[in-house]
Amino acid sequence: MLANPEAEQAWNEFVRLYHDIIFRVAQARGLQAADAEDVTQEVFVIVSRKVGGFDCAQPGSFRGWLHKLARDTAIDRLRQPAHHLGAGGSQMLRALKQHFVTEDTATLWDVEVKREQLLRACDHIRDQFSETVWQSFWLTAIERLSIPAAAAQLEKSPGSIRVARCRVMARLKKEVESDDRKFPL
Template sequence: MQGPETRASLLVSLNDPASEEAWNEFAAIYRPLVIRVAQANGLQYADADDLAQDVLTTVGRAIGTFESNCEGSFRRWLYQITRNLVVNQLTRGPFSGRRGPIGSGDSDIQKLLAQVPAADDQTATLFRLEYRRVRFQQAAGRVRNQFSDSVWQCFELTAIENQSAELVANALGKTPGAVRVARCRVLAKIREEIHSDDSE
């Protein structure tokens, strides 16, 4: 997957409903995230998929309300909208027999955007964790080609599969120190990539 556009150019693109590339980028980030959060809250996959489509549709209607001079990144703004929609729909129960996105009118959307989930809201917490997971996966995908297979394997086995440096070192014929250094190099590059994304 290509790196994200700058937030300003992505915003301009999203304001154009005909911009398939921008909407595909947005959907690639948020659709699987919304589906995972919805399933974790008890929805079947089909219902979670419907909810994700409702979220994307409503975001499409609300995109014109974004102000580029407000605090926080464009991505953070999209995250807030999406989180509020997920919390709103999930707290209504299993769709209550209702279909289609919430907020068909501008005033309904504005009310929705003004909602702030409670700090201890488990759905909001889960959504934040899933959002961070998606960002991590995307950043890892963008930096993967900067490392040898050996270094990447050290990173994957220790940081993702949670194996000890000693176990990985024995399996790969390396020292535990070399495994730790490899993991740290990759993690530093991923953090740098995420920070660069935030700075945009």
């Protein structure tokens, strides 16, 4: 889909899905917001040029390919003289460069992908539940409030909080699985 230059809707969806992930990974590499945004845009330009040559039959996923592009682009940005961080002499600069080159961002990438999936799925299912059921889930699963504390805050029994949270979590799981099949991150 992305290889087709006329696939504006696919590109818009792709940018919506990956913009924040790429941006946060670039910032985690040590870039300031403006530089992280530049890296994000540069990654999109590279994808637009190279996506036609991406072979889905080859080992590795599109997400893995995109992660490598984002990581390498952020590292390249960090290597540019105008973007060196702080002062500390050439020894410190070499240590920083080595840190940014060898630090594995795969875990960070996976966390950001999962975060985007969760937020997108929450947006899609939010209106399927009453406010109390949604708050039971949100307070306990997302904000990590204890079940007794959430029950007290919502003036419900701990059992009803557990049931509500389980209902939302089950629906959320189905939504994420469905989303993975439609447009895998």
